[in-house]
Amino acid sequence: MAVKLRLARGGAKKRPYYFIVAANSTSPRDGRYIERIGSYNPMLKKDDPERIKLDTDRATHWLKSGAQPTDRVARFLDAAGLMKRTPKKSVAKALPKKKAQERAAAAAEKAAEAAKPAEGGDAAAPAEPAAAPAEPAA
Numbered sequence: 506m507a508v509k510l511r512l513a514r515g516g517a518k519k520r521p522y523y524f525i526v527a528a529n530s531t532s533p534r535d536g537r538y539i540e541r542i543g544s545y546n547p548m549l550k551k552d553d554p555e556r557i558k559l560d561t562d563r564a565t566h567w568l569k570s571g572a573q574p575t576d577r578v579a580r581f582l583d584a585a586g587l588m589k590r591t592p593k594k595s596v597a598k599a600l601p602k603k604k605a606q607e608r609a610a611a612a613a614e615k616a617a618e619a620a621k622p623a624e625g626g627d628a629a630a631p632a633e634p635a636a637a638p639a640e641p642a643a
Contacts, residue, residue, distance in 0.1 A: 507531075508572040510564070510582075512545060513538060522546055525559060525578060527567045542567065545581065557581055 507530040514535050516522030525543035532538065543559035550556070564587055568574075574582055576593075583590040601609065 508539065508567065508570065510542070510567055510572050510574040510578045512575065512577060520548060522548075525564075525581065527563075527572055530573075540567075543581075557584075559585055561585060561587060 508527055509530045510525065510527055511534070512523040513526045513528070514521060514523055523545040524538075524541050525545060526538035527540045527542060528536075528538035540563065542563040543557065545557050546555065559581060564582060564585070568582070568588060574588070579588065579590045582588045600606070
C-alpha cells in the first residue's frame with residue numbers, strides 16, 4: 506500500500522481549510538484517510554502560529570514508514586525541519602520563446618548601432634546649448 510502525506514480540503518465555499526493526512530495514494534483527495542497528522546488554514550496570516558499545526562512525531566513516523574509527501578506538505582515538513590526539500594526550478598518556462606528571443610536580439614543590435622553614431626555627435630552637442638544661453642543673458 507503506497508501511503509502519501511497530503512492535504513484533504515475542508516471548510517466552506519471560498520473559505521478553505523485543509524487537514525494534513527496520511528492516506529492511501531488511491532483514495533480520493535477529500536475521502537478516506539489513515540490518520541490525520543495536522544491542519545493548515547490558508548486564510549490566516551503567514552506569521553500566525555495557528556496557520557499550520559503539525560504532529561511532528563506522527564509525521565516522522567510516516568516518513569520513516571515510506572510515505573511520500575506532496576509538494577505542499579513537503580514545504581510544511583521542510584519548514585518544521587523534518588525533511589529537506591529541494592526546490593524545483595523551471596528556468597526554461599520563464600524564458601521567452603525562440604521568436605521573441607530573436608526579436609529581442611535584433612532590437613539590441615539596432616540599439617547598439619544607433620548608440621554608436623550618437624556617441625560621436627554628443628561631443629559637439631553640449632557645446633551648442635552652452636553657447637545659446639550665454640547670448641540671451643548678455
